[in-house]
Amino acid sequence: MARRAPSPIWLLAALCALLLLLRPRPLQAAPADAVQPVAAQPKLVALTFDDGPSPRTTPRLLEGLDRRGVKATFFLIGAQAEEEPDLVLQMAQSGHQIGIHTYDHVALTGLSQVDFDAQVGRARQVLTDLLGQADFPLRPPYGAVDDGVKRRANAPLILWSVDPEDWSDRNTQRVAAHIVSNVQDGDILLLHDIYPESVDAALQVIDQLHQAGYAFVTVEELFAARGVPLEPGHVYSRCPPPE
Numbered sequence: 001m002a003r004r005a006p007s008p009i010w011l012l013a014a015l016c017a018l019l020l021l022l023r024p025r026p027l028q029a030a031p032a033d034a035v036q037p038v039a040a041q042p043k044l045v046a047l048t049f050d051d052g053p054s055p056r057t058t059p060r061l062l063e064g065l066d067r068r069g070v071k072a073t074f075f076l077i078g079a080q081a082e083e084e085p086d087l088v089l090q091m092a093q094s095g096h097q098i099g100i101h102t103y104d105h106v107a108l109t110g111l112s113q114v115d116f117d118a119q120v121g122r123a124r125q126v127l128t129d130l131l132g133q134a135d136f137p138l139r140p141p142y143g144a145v146d147d148g149v150k151r152r153a154n155a156p157l158i159l160w161s162v163d164p165e166d167w168s169d170r171n172t173q174r175v176a177a178h179i180v181s182n183v184q185d186g187d188i189l190l191l192h193d194i195y196p197e198s199v200d201a202a203l204q205v206i207d208q209l210h211q212a213g214y215a216f217v218t219v220e221e222l223f224a225a226r227g228v229p230l231e232p233g234h235v236y237s238r239c240p241p242p243e
């Protein structure tokens with residue numbers, strides 16, 4: 001399937017969203033015990049969630065993100081998106097970005113074109129049927145990329161720069177602390193919204209990083225803010241501010 005160029009209307013909408021995001025904040029008298037002043041030019045970070053949607057955990061995450069005015073990026077498993085179409089629609093309606101994480105979570109390296117299409121093409125079709133567009137970035141499971149994946153992706157390949165390995169111990173405090181102590185401007189954070197502990201960690205991280213002057217944006221907003229085009233078959237793991 002050919003990848004469509006973003007329409008001018010989409011670009012305009014993204015630009016408007018960005019200008020809104022980057023507008024100067026009104027000056028307020030900071031309480032004497034304020035942790036840190038909010039930077040005039042916010043540091044940007046993209047929160048990404050893999051392996052969903054899950055009816056057990058994703059709704060609470062979406063509610064928490066909405067309440068905080070935070071936009072995230074969800075890399076969905078096609079088979080689960082098919083089972084939870086309302087969650088996918090809710091994500092899109094809330095302004096989150098949606099990407100592909102294959103149809104049933106398999107490593108994409110070494111696959112034939114037919115097998116690749118059965119994973120990526122099929123997942124893209126599920127999302128297209130739900131959302132009416134076909135322009136979804138790809139996060140390969142396990143971050144596994146080879147030349148075949150790059151050649152066949154037909155989408156930018158989005159990896160990450162901060163990985164607390166939330167699946168390893170499902171420990172909210174450790175996961176949140178790992179992110180807060182490692183994060184830098186332009187990072188892409190990896191979490192999995194299928195674990196309640198990761199949902200809790202994500203919401204804690206948001207509250208702490210907001211206080212530290214970070215703004216949360218989708219992956220496409222992060223790269224657009226810094227004028228970096230996302231090209232099909234290229235691998236991206238973070239987008240620091242220009243020197």
Ligand SMILES: [Zn+2]
Pocket residue numbers: 050051101105141142
């Ligand atoms: Zn995964």
